[in-house]
Amino acid sequence: MRLAQLVPWGTALASLAVSPTAAAPNADTSVYHDAETGFTFTQYFGKYSLNNAGITYRVAVPSGVAANTNFDVVVQVVAPNEVGWAGLAWGGGMTQNPLAAVWGTSSGGIISSRWADGHYLPRTYAGSTYQIFKTGTKHNGTHWQVTAKCSGCTSYTYGSSGSVNRLSPTGSNRLAFAYSATKPSNPSSSTSDFSEHSVIGFWNHDFGSAANPTFTTLVAKNLGTR
């Protein structure tokens, strides 16, 4: 089913008003310590319905990252089971920045690295890579949750001029999310097609309050087998 690649994705989409729970100036995020994985995250609750249902996006950062360097992050997405796929845009918009499409599966979850040059189904993108954690990736009767390390999500080259954009490891970064109720056409594959989102939202995510001094140790611990 290649229809999704032929039909342009709309640019004027529903966007619900946000209710910030600020933990830092100019940020819409709060601090969350995840006892299961040991990471300190900052989190944003992206509402996709007027019933206040939403997707939680969490980010953890290594401590002591120098300015203007590339750095890894850990991302954790928690969504109600009715969410077919959840999108995350590291540069705060659909085009010209690393995208993640995330969904739960019966055996865990998938994060697919994507890139869009226009408002079409995003292509796969090798510039960022995700390693899914055994710990912190799970589902139950109401939610699915995926936790992964990303390399290449916080620095990217865009545009015809080859400009480089880097997210701030200590400040707030403008991110965006997308929601779709429809599951990808081949949910066991990270290269699956998926249909257009029905809701999008934007927020300022505080990375500075998500610094983890034992980041590398925690990554190794959570990647391993349970």
Ligand SMILES: *[C@@H]1O[C@H](CO)[C@@H](O)[C@H](O)[C@H]1NC(C)=O
């Ligand atoms: C189900 O999983 C979600 C996501 O991990 C979690 O937040 C929630 O507390 C869980 N519910 C129960 C009843 O354990």
